[in-house]
Amino acid sequence: MPPSEAAAAPTAAATNELFYSEALREALRLEMLRDPRVFVMGEDIAEHGGAFQVTAGLLAEFGPDRIRQTPISEIGIVGAGVGAALTGLRPVVELMYIDFSGLAIDQIVNQAAQNRFMFGGQARVPLVVRTQGGSGRGNAAQHSKSLEAWFTHVAGLKVVMPATPADAKGLLAAAIRDDDPVMFIEHKLLYRTKGPVPAGEYVIPLGKADVKRAGRDLTIVTWSREVLFALEAAELLARDGIEAEVIDLRSLVPLDRETILASVRRTRRLLVVHEAILRGGYGGEIAALVAEEAFDDLDAPPRRLAGVETPIPYAAHLERGVVPQVEDIVRVAREIVG
Amino acid sequence: MPPSEAAAAPTAAATNELFYSEALREALRLEMLRDPRVFVMGEDIAEHGGAFQVTAGLLAEFGPDRIRQTPISEIGIVGAGVGAALTGLRPVVELMYIDFSGLAIDQIVNQAAQNRFMFGGQARVPLVVRTQGGSGRGNAAQHSKSLEAWFTHVAGLKVVMPATPADAKGLLAAAIRDDDPVMFIEHKLLYRTKGPVPAGEYVIPLGKADVKRAGRDLTIVTWSREVLFALEAAELLARDGIEAEVIDLRSLVPLDRETILASVRRTRRLLVVHEAILRGGYGGEIAALVAEEAFDDLDAPPRRLAGVETPIPYAAHLERGVVPQVEDIVRVAREIVG
């Protein structure tokens, strides 16, 4: 009998230095060992080990049924994941790039996210859709978008975006154990970043933001790769005596309103940073939330720093210019603190 | 030789009382008469005249090539629209419900919206995707969503949502003449609303909001069906001496920032209202914009009133309860004015 789905509290075991990709693999592996209902399905995940090597080696350990390589049929495989989840399995379906999610979004939104409600609570859809987004590799406009905002606007879906190897492991385990469909969005430039990762079972509950750096002068709310940029920026700002608090949302849905609001009420200043284009981005949600709930606590207008409104260009120098860099965060933070 | 695409200024001709659906049909008809490159493609648009009767009668006038009825193949027909637009035609593709747009969004976003930029400006994609959203007819969760926010978050796409018959006519004409892809989003409960519509050629430039009611105490920014609710609410508020200004965005992209900011600077209070669920909705964009640009002009926190975070339920009494009604707008407006 498979164990309960209840997310265990983070355990403080020994840690290993792992790449983000290795941390994800460890979570997949441990969850597959723990629960026979868990399996992975996607393109190039078998012999090739996945476009970013997350599933490397798992074919040998778990075989072709549980590391199920598929043809290029995005809506077919996500839909099959929905059907498998509805009937008792816990599929982890990989969409190679979030730019391709549009091909499968009907099954994610109209089926996975809504089935439980439409059926009056009869169903559970424990489906994880693992994908990755973001620019920085010269893959141009169809392989570099940041589309998390689409998925946050869907009732019934959860959205997770880890920034560090430890969070990647703990959040993926939680996503797999969760009984709801989860969009698990990685970043293509994080796979080769390293960090300490607790060994063994490690589960981080969904919906809890992480204060990656404490500070008193300004709250920077961000997620995914921009967390690393924000932490670098905070270092530079500290040299001029500006102490920025950096909040990594980790889960966009459920959203940890309390952590955001408590921080802003202390620092009295907000900067939201994301790689996605500004218009319609999730930064609007955060800035609006803070403006509504903490208006009188703010000493400055809430600000957003986001991607330039353009498809992602190919040429390296142009590509770098369209998403927020460390220096941009520093500049805007200075403006806010004044 | 077809005439230039430059949007003509609105002409003040004689007006007729028309249903929203008739106004749309008039725009389609006039644009098809004016420009042989314009044609309509979609499901049930021919003999049946469209799910909401917008194309009723056009088959007889223009024939099956220009009122091209298609099988149920959403990504196929939208993609064919992209190809036709790239090669010199001006297709108007109908997606029966915006809930189905997920099946075609890859072609809308990765192709239509990005081709021009990806190709270094070589291409134009004068494609209009006509669709409709919203709840209120008991069609439940897969036929009632409001998904405009997804499309506002795409560089290269324009998004239009008319609330009145006159705007429907003028904006559809402008969308068809526009050289960029336009998501033209109607509302299923507006088709049978009536209003005065200028006769003959009538074009409303995209990107201009419309102040549907002037007021000094509060700015209500909204679009689509909620505009009608906001105007009703404003009437009720006026009885207690609260004068609400009602801004109908009409175009979500391009966004008329000036009109919004000028109004809020005068009224010093903002309420954004939309039918879509709150989280990740376009209301966040508007509230964040105002908080950033007009912070010191605000006497109260910017507020958002939006749909409850749930898939749309079937039962009438539940359905009505999950989207903002007139009384909700009145209540929140009162709270804001205090």
Next chain:
Amino acid sequence: MTIDRADALELYRVMRTIRRFEQRSTTLFGENKIWGTIHSYAGEEAIAAGVCAHLRDDDWITSTHRGHGHCIAKRADLGKMFAELLGRETGYCRGRGGSMHIADTSKGNLGANGIVGGGIPIATGAALTAKQLGSDQVAVSFFGDGAANQGTFHESLNLAAIWKLPVVYVCENNQYAESLPAARAFAVDDIASRAIGYGMPGIHVDGRDVRLVHAAAGEAIALARAGGGPTLIVAEAYRHEGHYYGDPQQYRTKAEIESWRATFDPITNARAWLTSDGIASDAELDAIDGAVDDEMERAIAWAETGPIASPITPEEIYATQ
């Protein structure tokens, strides 16, 4: 595959129950007791009945917007179905789903679907579950001729073929997709010919004769259960009513409808078979009709006394809070 008397009468009873359910939901809609939209399965009863006769409660089906028949054939409770249409808390979906989303997971019905073609990959995934668990369960996906032109049809049939999944795809060709005649939606006469390109058997059957549907489905389901992989069955039928309640049907003539109804009615067809083969007398069949009609009224009465749908709670939207 011969059908014994009990099974034959059960097939008739199921078809007759579906027909009656559609008649009564139509009148209830006319009385403004049903909200939204309903799609009548009248004329296609032999397909759901003939296929589901081979399914166990732990086998799965995915259904469509025209799903009442599949639901009934999969042995759903009529009262809970009507209660759903009436928006009651006692309905299958507690009034959240309505006609287009009735599901009965206790009987393996993974739901009607408002997205044309939306159920095809889901049934494929259910079959994948059976394969992964090594069980002998089978999944059946019902969908229309229109759905056969959706990308989900293509991707799903290919996945099922390469993985030899225990799934049967049942395409109900009722000659129309809303207002579009199948003749204008396909450049081939036989939709089953598409099976060739996927490497699975494709069977074309006259959906008016429940014996033929029953035989074809029996083979396909047995093949799937035995690990022999998927089959595509295309059953010809005719939609007796409009696409939805209130459809003006400008796309077809009264004459066409009358002639097809006369020649293409699975229930008259079954009566002729049962009486001419001496399986049952008209009187016995009339008795079944009477029992069905009584059961229907009891179900409606029960449904109408149910409480209206209760307020929405968070756990309905997210299972893990």
Next chain:
Amino acid sequence: MTIDRADALELYRVMRTIRRFEQRSTTLFGENKIWGTIHSYAGEEAIAAGVCAHLRDDDWITSTHRGHGHCIAKRADLGKMFAELLGRETGYCRGRGGSMHIADTSKGNLGANGIVGGGIPIATGAALTAKQLGSDQVAVSFFGDGAANQGTFHESLNLAAIWKLPVVYVCENNQYAESLPAARAFAVDDIASRAIGYGMPGIHVDGRDVRLVHAAAGEAIALARAGGGPTLIVAEAYRHEGHYYGDPQQYRTKAEIESWRATFDPITNARAWLTSDGIASDAELDAIDGAVDDEMERAIAWAETGPIASPITPEEIYATQ
């Protein structure tokens, strides 16, 4: 269809140009002058060359992520192609697109595409333009074996068939979709058998022999131009290089690659044909090779002197401001 000497030599020159382009872009990538990713068409040259030989500049093609060959065969400027790979303002896409998005609308190339199967409906729409305008233009969509399992393939082929559109679908079966062997992606041996289900001709051709591709494409394109509707051509080929520059290729053995390269090289194949049929001597072909290589170096030199991509301006994103 017989091929005269000039055409035969032109086919060879085009194939040889594609091969050389791929060799040089590979070395440029190795020198870190190219950013992002590139996909080599080496081994598939006969398909682009044999098909595009029948196309006019006002005919359209849609291409793929593996698009250099189609672009060259549609008579693109090599300098502008390299300039694009190098991220220069002088590139086809002013450095915005890179390898995966090169388009040349002046020659009817509606673009490479980063979405597998993304170009299929677009070519279908281009053919619709020809039909609507009553012109005799033809559209060709190139795509891989992997793309044939995308829903866009299915929906597009059906639309083209029912509307008799002037479009030719060219499926390049290079035996792999990234790491997935076609043998594991299909339960049928012949992908062309899918044409049956759409009601269009399906032709299977050995993509190593440019004469066979040329003949099959000639017929299909003539048919389309004459209003005879679409054709599906499946050309067998073998991808000589990895899926992308740097592909470790754990999914196939060195031995497999070597043996296929030896037996499946359209260029060696063409040389054998041209010399054995006495159309050209080895010396003459060597001369063509030399000219191609010189042109390539001139193109690269020109590209390398181009200015880097200029800052992005609003008009590139929206045509109507």
